[in-house]
Amino acid sequence: MALSPTCPRRDTGMVKWHQQHPPLILTRKEGRLVSFSLRCSRPSRGFLLFVILTIILAMSILIFALSSHKSGAIEQLARTIDQNRLVILAQSGNNEMLAFIKDNVNSRASSYISSKFREIFAPSTTPPALPRKIRLFPQTAGGEYCPQETQNLALAAGYNVKIVSQADLVIFGASEVKDMRAFQGYLEVVTRAAHADRPENMVELKERRDVKLVDLRHFFDQYVFFCKNYCPDYNHPRKRLILKGLPGGSTSRGTYSRAYLGNRFYPANKEFADGAGHLWFDLCYDEQRDLIGSLLQVTNRVAFPNSPEDYLFWTSVATFSQVGAPLVESDFYRVEQAKHVFETIVNAAAERRWPITRFDRGRELYDKAMRFVSSTSNDNSAAYVICQDFVSNGISRASARDYAACQGFQQVLRTCFEKWQLWWGYTDANAIWRVGERDPGVLPAPREWVKNVQYGGLASETYGSGSDKRGSYFDWYLRDDFNKERCRVGIMAQLFGPPGGRRPILIEGRAYLRFFKIAFLDDFRTDFQTLTNFSAPEFANTSVIFPPVPIDFRRPDPETGSSRTFQNAELSTNLLTSPYTRSSDTKDRSYLAPFLERVTMSRAVASIPVNCLTGLQYQIPTPSGDTLYNPWTGVLPDPCAAFNPKPGEKYYRCIDWAMLSRDYETGAEFVADRVQDDGTGRKVLYLDGVMLVRKGPLDLSVAQEFVGKGLIFLGEGNCFLGTLKKRPASPEYGENHLRLYLHAGDFEIKSPTSPVVIEASLAALTYLPRGSTADPRSTENQGNLYCNGKSVKILGNLILDYLQLEWGSRGLPLDGTLEVEHDPMIFNPESPAPSSSGNQDPYRISIGEVRTLYSLNAGERSF
Secondary structure, three states, rough: OOEEEEEEOOHHHHHHHHHHHOOOOEEEEOOOOEEEEEOHHHHHHHHHHHHHHHHHHHHHHHHHHHHHHHHHHHHHHHHHHHHHHHHHHHHHOOOOOHHHHHHHHOOOOOOOHHHHHHHHHHOOOOOOOEEEEEEOOOOOOOOOEOOOHHHHHHOOOOOOEEEEEEEEEEEEEOEEEEEEEEEEEEEEEEEEEOOOOOOOOEEEEEEEEEEEEEOOOOHHHEEEEEEEEOOOOOOOOOEEEEEEEOOOOOOOEEEOOEEEEEEEOOOOOOOOOOOOEEEEEEEHHHHHHHHHHHHHHHOEEOOOOOOOOOOOOOOOEEEEHHOOOOOHHHHHHOOOOHHHHHHHHHHHHHHOOOOOOOOOHHHHHHHHHHHHHHOOOOOOOHHHHHHHHHHHOOOHHOOEEEEOOOOHHHHHHHHHHHEEEEEEEEOOOOHHHHHHHOOOOOOOEEEEHHHHHHHHOOOOEOOOOHOOOOOOOHHHHHHHHHHHOHHHOOOOOOOOOOOOOOEEEEEEEEEEEEEEEEEEEEOOEHHHHHHOOOOOOHOOOEEEEEEEEEOOOOOOOOOOOOOOOOOOOOOOOOOOOOEEEEEOOOOOOOHHOOOOOOOOOEEEEEEHHHHHHHHHOEEEEEOOOOEEEEEOOOOOOOOOOOOOOOOOHOOOOOHHHHHEEEEEEEHHHHHHEEEOOOOOOOOOEEEEEEEEEEEEOOOOOOOOOOEEEEEEEEEEOOEEEEEEEEEEEEEOOOOOOEEEEEEEOOOOEEOOOOOOOOOEEEEEOOOOOOOOOOOOOOHOOOOOOOOOOOOOOEEEEEEOOOOOEEEEEEEOOEEEEEEEOHHHHHOOOOEEEEOEEEEEEEEOEEEEEEEEEEEEEOOOOOO
């Protein structure tokens, strides 16, 4: 309560005392207290001093406390700033180490770093023991490594800080996929930053990054072409497959390209009921005269005597009576020309004149001969004996033109055996049929020269009826669905490169060369007496011309052999090497004896392995050592995998997903991340090890160039490609190479221009797991290459389930080519680069961009 001097007092004594000792004087102005004064008596002054000193002491303590608190906070702040500075320097050291390692891990220029990472791939008979730690830095035991850029930066800023780093590669896992040599691990980098004058004041920063180490080589690398399924277009004359093996390849050193030509899903036929059908490749003299010349000893084309056509490789002739065994006269009872000559003789005997006025056969000839026999009694004349012999054969046989029982007919055949000469020669399909002009869906029409009487053993259109007439070769293989694939004649794919650029390739698969034999029995001239063994005045000075007999092709029945004829009966003498055979030249071709010539008929020579065309032997590695393959001994039906032999359709490339360097859900995500503009307007694809795209489509036609080494694995969907070239090799990083592997999809060419050039390894192999309900024969379940009307050039290799060059607008254009050249960097990534010195590197090391561990240590040192 405020005191007031006007307030009445009830206690007068107290008032008096206050009046004498006023302790407080209050001054009020307009009702407000404006000032006061304290008045103390002398005895209370000591107490007041004590209070004042107490207050001063308290203030001093407060001031001291505040001062101490401020000094600690400042010191703490200073230490925090110093620690942050050390952390930043340590992080800078880690970044410098990582950048240096990343920049050099795939560089040939850094022999130390690249070699340390590749120690795990060192050749060994046993797998490496894991886990395995490889010290990268410091390089010597007990030494120190200083990241120089970071250290110089600290010194330039005036920080007396010492910075040291340590880097280790720890490999803890290997791929479980047998044909994928790869490892996974992590790169651990630790950097310590400490004051030089106060080493206990330090910070260590540790971080880890995932590392994938992959050997990109594979079994398929040695193949320029690998096709599992039967391809019907290897002989297409106007849509051509061209294979170019390794430049400078050597069959004696085992450095040559291979091509596997499979026959899975070969069309069902009676000839190969087991499905293991053969592939035939038609020689073409115009394209392969250099190879044919070596294979068949051919210099120039020749012709049969008195014939203007020079379509033959060579010709031969033999006297029939000397090489005809085991053939006998009865084998020729059905020869139309012999029947015709005998019928001519009977007509002449019945008319008793030469030449005859009317030619009869069958029932009419029988009646004619019977009238003559009935009207004459001179049973000793030649004419009578001939007619009597004919009518005694019976009217039914005469109507059927069956003259087997006629002595006169047998005499005619005996004369033929004495007079006939067997001529034959060899040529190619292009010389017989117009294969360059044909519609692939229609059997080709024969050329005019093989329509001549004596040359008609293969192509004369005397079989069938109406508009479906065809030659004997096509007719007999189309009958009863025996094997229509033999009718796909044409010009063989250029398996060994184009003329002037031949390169050795080992062909694997049931692949055989094919060319054709033309054979006939030549015409001859004789007289009536010789043919009949009768002398008659009315037939004196006669001249009978026995026509040529084309020896038609007759397919033997493989099951019963019941189709034996004089055409296909196996001779006891090989015509090629018979001493009674005369050739148009004297060259030794005895090496061809196993394939020529045991039958008389015109036929296809289709049992010489394709590899014989090069005239080379091939060195093939096996577990017990290299062997030498002689092509003349037979074909190689399956890939020559020395350590894992199996049928060609069983080969796939397996991918271990634990070894992926990058994983993308869609093709669009991959393209957005890995295809970038290089600043010149060109789109560049950047590769880094094994990269997965789970689902397509993957459109790489937007990229024109790629950099790096890697495998893109597309799990599902198609891949679109335009011209895609590798960036030229650099001295530091060497050659770039790309492998594209489609697990369930096709390659589609997508380009406005032609030809399209692709410098990569392309593989499309669809794997259907056990229990799948998908039809493996469907083209939807077979990896293919659709050229889409463009010619294509591939520098790399091509691995497919199926290939069809004739596919309407999706195949090759007319007169287009699919050219596959084996890239040496795919065949052997360790080989010397053509554009730089030193060997190449088959490995790719991928270091992750995300930290998998990050820790800070400000206590004891870890190294």
